[in-house]
Structure formats: C-alpha cells, structure tokens
Amino acid sequence: MEQQTATMTKKREPLNGVDVPALFATIDAVRQQPELAKFQFRVSNRWVNGTNSRSRIESFNGAGGEQSHVRTFEYDADHPQVLTGTDQGPSPVEFLLHALATCLTAGIGNIAAARGIKLTEVESSVTGNIDLRGILGLSNEVRNGYQDIRVEFKIKGDAPPEKLRQLVEQSRARSAVFDIVTNGVPVDITVDAA
C-alpha cells in the first residue's frame, strides 16, 4: 500500500502537456456530481455552393452550463474535383477519419499522462475504403458508407512496447468517436422547408 500511494502521488504531476491533477480533479468532481458529465456539442452549417458548405463551431453545453470555445472555429467541406466538387475543403468522409484519429490520440495523451508515461511520438494513419456505387445510387447492395476503416499507430515513449500498446488499447476502449463509428448512434433529422 505504501508503494501504491507513492506511485499514485508520482503519477499526479503534469506530463505530456496534460494537467494530470486537474484531470483527476475533474473526474472526482464528476464522480460526486454525475450531472456535470452531461454535454451537448453543436455545429451550425451553411450551404455555400454546389457541394461546398461551411460549419461554425463556437459553443457547447456541459460541466453545468453554457461554455464557449476560446475562439470560433470555421471549416469548409466539399467534394473533390474528380467527384465534380470544387475541393474547397476535404470531403465529409475525410473529416470523419480526422475525428477518429484525433479522438484516439487525445485519449492516448491523457491516459499516458495518468499512467506516468512520457510520450515522445504518436503518429497515426487512418484509411477508409468506400465503394461509391452506394451514394451514386448505382447499387442497392453496396452500402453508402465506408466498408472498413484501418488505423495504424506508431507510438514512442519511455515505457516498454507492451505498455505503449496498452495505452492505445485503453484509449480505444474509452473513445467517444470509436464508439460512435463502430456501434452507430440514432440520428434524427427534421426539416423546415419554405
């Protein structure tokens, strides 16, 4: 028990750019008040032209109230030219891969810090295979979305390879986007047309 306590104390120091004491304090606060864990994230989008639209991300609700990002973020998406778009931004399916990569990587950063492992490099390559006969309406047997997604991590740090692999595994087990992308979420669409 003495050793365990010492280990825990050692772990609760900022590491990898993660404020570990604040992270554990947040987890403790939510344990005490579970309603703090209820978040609502939001994106507002406006069609620009053709297949190009722009999203604005600025506020969300959580931790007991309304929250604002440090600044307003805006991103264009579009279809590439080979799909008759104007390539004003990545395609929506590429942004989805970005969401997956960044969610898994953020988790690795947090979990490594909590476990006292100093990271020196985390890189990933995410690829998704899709048969566009689905969205082009040429086949009802081909799904619209990706058939499969592959994520390849390269990770380096001051722990044995097995411990580094466990960071990725724990991040996967607690990743919001991995859960959404692998298990699906109900999506309700309403339309105000005029």
Add this chain to the structure above:
Amino acid sequence: MEQQTATMTKKREPLNGVDVPALFATIDAVRQQPELAKFQFRVSNRWVNGTNSRSRIESFNGAGGEQSHVRTFEYDADHPQVLTGTDQGPSPVEFLLHALATCLTAGIGNIAAARGIKLTEVESSVTGNIDLRGILGLSNEVRNGYQDIRVEFKIKGDAPPEKLRQLVEQSRARSAVFDIVTNGVPVDITVDAA
C-alpha cells in the same frame, strides 16, 4: 415521353454551382466501369501535446488512380479547457458533427441540381448529447459516444416545401456519413510501439 425527355434535358444544366452534366457523366462512367467507384480516403495525424493533435489530408485513391486535393488541408483538434485540454481546435466529437452536416448538405446540393431545383438557402444545426461518465471511466453502463444526434435543416428554394423536404430525405438515404454514424463500420487498429 416527349415531356419526360424535355424535362430531363432541362435538368441537365449547371445549377446551384453543381456541374450537372459532369455529375451525370460521372455516374454513367461508373455504371460502365464499377471499379472506378472504389475509393480510399486517408488522414495522417500527429500528436502535438496533451490532447492536441493535427491531421493532414492531402491525397486519396479513386476513379482508377491516385488523386491529390487542390491543396493540403491541416486541422487541429483538442479537448476544451473545461475538460483540461487547451482548445487548440474543436473536439473530435464536434468534427464528427461537422462531417455529418456537410455530407447531408453536399448531397442536397447535388440532388437539387439533378432535379432542377434552385436552392437559395440550406442551413443546419447539428447537436449531439453525450454523457462523459463513459469516457471518464465512471460508469460501464454509459456508452462512450453520443446517446443521440439531432439535425435540424432549414431549406429554401424554388420548389414547394414538400419537394424541398424530399431533397433532404434523398440526401439522407444516400449519405455516406449518415450511414457510417447510424449503422457503424468495422475499425481495425494496429500499433507499432517502440
């Protein structure tokens, strides 16, 4: 039949910024050569610090070969400060909502043009509700991802409201990201640790 032909001819003109003849030519080409429809999209990501990482989106494979975007796109994602991140970019789950909004909106742009409907406004608000006890490891009964996502469209154009609503419905029925998010996709993760 005469009238149908006239209608089809009328429809095959650029509209809403969509090159409709090129769109139909693309669909015809894929119908002749289904292998042109096989695409692979890619994102490479590098951890920066803490929960902040940066993705690069530059090339993809499809239409029979390697393709490059007009330029390389780079995006940061991070956790917000209230979740002990540094807010260098939106959170991964917000980028996922952006992917969903932009996929549905791109589809609306294409389908409206193909149907000869001129759009004047397409706006959407996408919200996702999530209970962070999942990712914080405080409950095994709470899922990691969104419990539900709601998309609210406001659409205006030179067609009756019912026709405008049908555009949204057809886009939903052929949306890659809607399919992925509602039905899920298998994700394979491999790790090179050193």
